[in-house]
Amino acid sequence: MLEGVECWSHPLVSAQGLTKRFGGTLALDQVSFVLSPGELVGFVGPNGAGKTTTLRILAGMETAFEGGLRLSGKGFAQDRREILARISYLPQDVAFATWRTAGETLLLFGRLSGIPDAALRSQIPTVLRQVGLGGREASRVETLSRGMRQRLGLAQAMLNQPNLMILDEPFNHLDPAGRQHLKSVLAELNEQGVAILFSSHILADVEELMRRVLILKAGRLIYDGGVDALRAGHGNAGVLDIGFTGILAHARLSALNGVARLELTAPNVVRLHVAEEGDVLAVGTALLGQMIAGGHAIRFVKPVVPTLEAIVGGLTDDSVEMEGALPACLS
Numbered sequence: 001m002l003e004g005v006e007c008w009s010h011p012l013v014s015a016q017g018l019t020k021r022f023g024g025t026l027a028l029d030q031v032s033f034v035l036s037p038g039e040l041v042g043f044v045g046p047n048g049a050g051k052t053t054t055l056r057i058l059a060g061m062e063t064a065f066e067g068g069l070r071l072s073g074k075g076f077a078q079d080r081r082e083i084l085a086r087i088s089y090l091p092q093d094v095a096f097a098t099w100r101t102a103g104e105t106l107l108l109f110g111r112l113s114g115i116p117d118a119a120l121r122s123q124i125p126t127v128l129r130q131v132g133l134g135g136r137e138a139s140r141v142e143t144l145s146r147g148m149r150q151r152l153g154l155a156q157a158m159l160n161q162p163n164l165m166i167l168d169e170p171f172n173h174l175d176p177a178g179r180q181h182l183k184s185v186l187a188e189l190n191e192q193g194v195a196i197l198f199s200s201h202i203l204a205d206v207e208e209l210m211r212r213v214l215i216l217k218a219g220r221l222i223y224d225g226g227v228d229a230l231r232a233g234h235g236n237a238g239v240l241d242i243g244f245t246g247i248l249a250h251a252r253l254s255a256l257n258g259v260a261r262l263e264l265t266a267p268n269v270v271r272l273h274v275a276e277e278g279d280v281l282a283v284g285t286a287l288l289g290q291m292i293a294g295g296h297a298i299r300f301v302k303p304v305v306p307t308l309e310a311i312v313g314g315l316t317d318d319s320v321e322m323e324g325a326l327p328a329c330l331s
C-alpha cells in the first residue's frame with residue numbers, strides 16, 4: 001500500500017505546537033509529535049482530553065487551529081487533495097444513510113474520494129471481507145448491527161489504500177470477538193506498511209497492539225513513547241502476589257521489616273507491597289520463610305505487572321500533578 005507515495009526525507013506526520021480553542025475552551029495546548037511511515041500508535045487519554053480534536057486536525061476536518069502540521073512534508077493549505085488521497089479517517093460515531101446497502105455506501109464514499117469505479121468494484125468486496133462483512137454487500141445499513149456499521153466504517157477507511165489511517169475509537173460498539181478481529185485486521189494492515197493512529201478507551205484490549213502511545217491530558221501531550229518504556233517507568237517492582245494454602249494470619253506477618261502493606265486479594269492470595277527502601281528479594285524471602293514456618297505451602301510467587309489502563313489512569317488522574325510534558329523531538 002506504500003507504492004510510489006512515501007517520501008522518506010519527511011516524517012509521515014509532523015505536528016508542531018497544535019493549539020485549538022473552542023471559544024473559551026483550550027482543547028489543545030501546544031501538542032507536538034512526529035509519526036513515521038508504518039507506525040502503529042495508540043492515542044489515549046480521558047474524556048475531553050483532546051483526542052478527537054487532534055485526529056480531526058490531522059484528517060483535515062478541522063482547519064482553524066494554531067501550530068504547524070505537515071503530512072509527508074506537505075500542508076493542507078496547498079496540497080489538500082494529494083494528502084487526502086493518501087490518508088483515511090474513521091470518525092468516532094460513524095453514521096451512514098440506513099437505506100443504502102453496504103456496497104452502495106462504499107461506492108458513494110469511494111467516488112467522493114475520487115477512486116475510479118473500476119477499482120472500487122474489485123476493492124469493495126475485498127475490504128468487506130477483510131473487516132468480516134464478506135457477503136453483506138447487498139445488505140441495507142439498517143439491517144446491520146451497530147458493531148457491523150462500525151466495521152463498515154473501517155471498510156470505508158480502507159478503500160483508498162491509505163498510507164495513514166486515522167481511526168477515532170474504532171473499537172467502539174464491537175463485542176469481544178469483534179475487537180479481537182479488528183486487532184488482527186489492524187495488525188495485518190500495519191504489516192503491509194500502513195501507519196495507523198487510533199484512539200481508544202479500551203486499553204486492556206489494545207495494549208498488545210501498539211508499541212508506541214501518545215497520552216493526552218487536558219489538551220496537553222504528557223507522554224509520547226514506547227509502551228514498554230512506559231511500563232518499565234511505572235512498574236511495580238516491589239509488589240508480589242503469593243499464592244498459599246491454609247488460613248493466613250497476615251496481620252502478624254505485616255509487622256516484618258520492609259513490608260509496606262499486605263493485602264488479601266483472593267482467599268488464598270496475598271499481595272506484598274515492599275516498602276520503598278526495602279529489598280524485594282530479601283523481604284519476599286523473609287515473608288515466604290515465615291509463611292512456610294507457619295505451616296503454609298506456597299503455590300506461586302509472581303510479580304504484579306501493572307496494566308496499561310492502570311498506568312494511564314494514574315497519569316491522567318486529575319488529582320495527580322503532571323511532571324512536565326514529554327514533547328516528541330521534531331526533526
Ligand SMILES: Nc1ncnc2c1ncn2[C@@H]1O[C@H](COP(=O)(O)OP(=O)(O)OP(=O)(O)O)[C@@H](O)[C@H]1O
Binds near residue numbers: 025026045047049054
Ligand atoms: N465543537 C466543539 N465546540 C466546543 N467545544 C468543543 C468542541 N469539540 C470539542 N470541544 C471541547 O474540546 C475539548 C476536547 O474535546 P475532544 O472531543 O477532542 O476530546 P476527546 O479526548 O476526544 O474526548 P472523548 O474521549 O470524550 O471523545 C473538550 O473540552 C470538548 O468539550
